[in-house]
Amino acid sequence: MSYTVTLIPGDGIGPEVTAAMRRVIEATGVVVEWEVQEAGAAVIARYGTPLPEHVLESIRRNKVGIKGPITTPVGGGFRSVNVAIRKALDLYANLRPTQSIPGVPSRYEGVDLVVVRENTECLYAGIEHDVIPGEASEAIRIITRRASERIARFAFEYARANGRSLVTAVHKGNILKLTDGLFLRSVQKVAAEYPEIAFNDRLVDNLCMQLVQRPHEYDVLVLPNLFGDIVSDLCSGLVGGLGVTPGANIGDGIAVFEPVHGSAPKYTGQNKVNPTAAIRSGALMLRFLGEGQAAERIENAVTHVIAEGVRVTYDLKATRDDPSAVGTQEMAEAIIAAL
Numbered sequence: 387m388s389y390t391v392t393l394i395p396g397d398g399i400g401p402e403v404t405a406a407m408r409r410v411i412e413a414t415g416v417v418v419e420w421e422v423q424e425a426g427a428a429v430i431a432r433y434g435t436p437l438p439e440h441v442l443e444s445i446r447r448n449k450v451g452i453k454g455p456i457t458t459p460v461g462g463g464f465r466s467v468n469v470a471i472r473k474a475l476d477l478y479a480n481l482r483p484t485q486s487i488p489g490v491p492s493r494y495e496g497v498d499l500v501v502v503r504e505n506t507e508c509l510y511a512g513i514e515h516d517v518i519p520g521e522a523s524e525a526i527r528i529i530t531r532r533a534s535e536r537i538a539r540f541a542f543e544y545a546r547a548n549g550r551s552l553v554t555a556v557h558k559g560n561i562l563k564l565t566d567g568l569f570l571r572s573v574q575k576v577a578a579e580y581p582e583i584a585f586n587d588r589l590v591d592n593l594c595m596q597l598v599q600r601p602h603e604y605d606v607l608v609l610p611n612l613f614g615d616i617v618s619d620l621c622s623g624l625v626g627g628l629g630v631t632p633g634a635n636i637g638d639g640i641a642v643f644e645p646v647h648g649s650a651p652k653y654t655g656q657n658k659v660n661p662t663a664a665i666r667s668g669a670l671m672l673r674f675l676g677e678g679q680a681a682e683r684i685e686n687a688v689t690h691v692i693a694e695g696v697r698v699t700y701d702l703k704a705t706r707d708d709p710s711a712v713g714t715q716e717m718a719e720a721i722i723a724a725l
């Protein structure tokens with residue numbers, strides 16, 4: 387059995403971490419034909435857009451894609467390619483499993499959280515305008531019952547399929563009474579269909595404090611888009627940073643996998659950053675393809691290499707300037723050897 391997968395290397399550190407991911411997947415023996423597609427600032431001159439239609443077409447055709455991070459300019463310039471891919475393909479669920487890995491320096495052990503972030507609306511609808519240029523601007527936050535119920539159902543189905551016992555809805559319904567009120571009511575309605583799974587809700591500010599103090603009290607978190615973005619980075623911080631956390635953008639029968647981290651431009655081309663998040667995103671992709679055994683082998687190999695703590699990148703060493711840290715590709719080779 388072979389699979390055709392759209393591969394978007396991205397920019398910044400994207401090409402390095404996706405190259406590492408690709409090598410590890412190939413080493414499992416699963417045969418993948420990579421349809422490499424370029425997107426981001428570098429293709430604007432050629433196609434007039436950072437996200438050419440043929441890139442989306444490739445993912446639509448293959449139903450599966452994996453990407454490296456793509457840089458988004460701040461305070462102007464083109465809209466996020468990452469957000470545009472999620473919206474164009476209706477990849478409505480952003481899934482970010484966040485587990486402690488033995489050997490990764492972090493404040494806690496045994497953290498096991500799953501962030502389910504709504505991926506298509508909220509402030510990421512991208513509706514912004516100047517009310518008085520230079521003086522006042524406005525962004526519109528869209529929340530719909532349809533999208534809220536859909537993401538809630540995804541969270542509960544995930545919980546059911548993966549033996550998780552608690553889903554927490556995260557919101558700011560005391561202040562955003564209409565939008566987050568609707569989000570919360572929608573999740574509550576879906577929760578009633580899953581009586582075997584416990585359900586509660588938290589205000590997002592309180593949740594952040596509680597996650598920092600008592601992360602073990604939480605299990606699956608379901609959030610609107612912006613809170614999901616912020617809280618998933620917080621959760622990455624609880625288990626050792628952005629270098630290790632994988633992600634998936636999932637729609638109906640179609641998915642694009644990507645690490646949670648961004649393009650970290652200051653490290654571009656240095657063969658320095660951690661490939662784990664991209665490699666674990668590749669493992670999530672293999673699970674989606676039905677290659678659970680290969681995915682498990684990758685996860686075990688990653689865990690083994692990190693637990694040994696020898697052939698790992700700088701961020702997994704006790705001190706960040708440890709001269710024994712290896713590069714991106716060398717860590718990938720250690721993972722391949724451990725397979």
Ligand code: NAD
Binds near residue numbers: 456468629651701
């Ligand atoms: P970032 O995740 O790129 O980097 C923040 C810091 O995290 C880095 O400086 C580095 O210290 C650490 N880090 C990130 N990835 C790492 C890795 N693999 N190994 C070790 N350390 C790692 O976040 P940022 O600086 O806020 O964003 C940079 C660019 O990335 C922006 O243009 C942003 O829009 C974009 N971005 C893209 C995506 C995506 O493609 N989905 C996601 C987030 C940010």
